[in-house]
Amino acid sequence: MSKTILITGSTDGIGKLAAIKLAKDGHHMYLHGRNSEKLANVISEVKEASDNNHIDGFVADFSDMQEVKNMANYINAKLLKIDVLINNAGIFKSPLDKTKDSLDIRFAVNYFAPYVLTNALLPLLEKGEDSRVVNLSSAAQTTVRIGALNGQATVNVGEAYAQSKLALTMWSFHLAKQLSEVSVIAVNPGSLLNTRMVAEAYGQHWSPADKGASILYELAVSNDYKGITGKYFDNDKGSPKGNFGPAHPDAYDDVLIEKLMVKTKAILDHII
Secondary structure, eight states: OOOEEEESSOSSHHHHHHHHHHHHTTOEEEEEESOHHHHHHHHHHHHHHHTOOOEEEEEOOTTOHHHHHHHHHHHHHHOSOOSEEEEOOOOSOOSOSBOTTSOBHHHIIIIIHHHHHHHHHHHHHTTSSSEEEEEEOOSOOOOOOHHHHTTOSOOOHHHHHHHHHHHHHHHHHHHHHHOSSEEEEEEEOOTTBSSHHHHHHHSOOSBOHHHHHHHHHHHHHOGGGTTOOSEEEETTSSSSSOEEOOOOGGGGOHHHHHHHHHHHHHHHHHHO
């Protein structure tokens, strides 16, 4: 049965590869990018590669929470339901370390943007069939510091990235507990995959990008993962694919999670 699937950050890397895999199955695919020209080109490319004309997209700069909110409002007006949301958009290195709202750009794109988008799209997800949210975490996870979260403390790129990915994982577990009709999974798609972001960050890779795209495909639509929620999938553990395993200990600490949720809401209420 055809599903309605939205993948953020899908004009490149594993998001684009996963979009092609899913489009080949005949699903209605919605891509996202921050550059309208590049998005249009990738939509055409996915259509041609999959022989599927049910491909469309949305433009938003995920470092700007108002743009994320505007995109969500447009999606709510345009679509009747969403069966799968893959929060794939992410950033490591950037020419700018801070957003216009003075947030660290890693926290903005990797954590705040999917938080805003997903919460705004919950009405559509709750109308979907076997609805799933797949959040792109990382093997790099480290304790979230409030100063880094709100942009008041300066931390190095790697530290900000790892904190943002743990924040995303903590929120994923929290969200899973709130929802009865939507499954939520956090996934490390694989360390040092052959993508542009990894090349820019580390200059080397360990595994092909398709390893990450394949697990996104499976978590999105495979019956093997139906109804599984509030877990962390580690694609580094196993071959050819990983398995569910432990995330950072903070992701299971209810006190820390509640503190993160309260602070997140306060920061966003000030911005949008």
